[in-house]
Amino acid sequence: MQLCQRANKCNAQKFHHFLIVTFLYLPQSVKKMTSSRRHHLKSLMLQIAATWIEQEKKDAVETKEAYMAETCPAPDLNQDQAALMELCKKIHQFIDKIDEARYDAESKVQKADKEIEELKLKVVELAGVKKPALKKVRMSADAMLQALLGGKHKVTMDLRANLKQVKKEVKEESTEAVGDWRKNIEDKADRKKMFETS
Secondary structure, three states, X not given: OHHHHHHHHHHHHHHHHHHHHHHHHOHHHHHHOOHHHHHHHHHXXXXXXXXXXXXXXXXXXXXXXXXXXXXXXXXXXXXXXXXXXXXXXXXXXXXXXXXXXXXXXXXXXXXXXXXXXXXXXXXXXXXXXXOOOOOOOOOOHHHHHHHHHOOXXXXXXXXXXXXXXXXXXXXXXXXXXXXXXXXXXXXXXXXXXXXXXX
């Protein structure tokens, strides 16, 4: 097992060194690399990554088995009834502790989720709500009111219909009244004399 891990570490170090040399120190050679060489390197990287993933899965299974063997040893069922009752009590106490730890972990997770939601809302508030671009709509005032108030209300916005219509009266001045302009001046002069004498 240790020999296999050493071999994997050695391969990982070689592969890491190869990547650094290929992609960091020789950037011009990467550009000049042929497509077959590039595909070959990609396939090598994928193979090495696949072996690492398999090894990680095996390590996870082994650590789980080791933890279970350490914390939960197989019970010895060849005991008398009092010993088995004591074993059951210990198991129940252990389950209670685990439930408390699980409840604490769930409450921490829920609290963290609430904080995350609050922070997201704050980010949205700080960013501001972008108003959508309004489209120009050609609509008459009557159509707008009907859309706002609904089809039941009949409201007309024809303001001209509500206005009082006034007909212009054409004043016809008689030519006789106008007469000679000299007479008008004389009349005005007579009036002026009347005001001066009084």
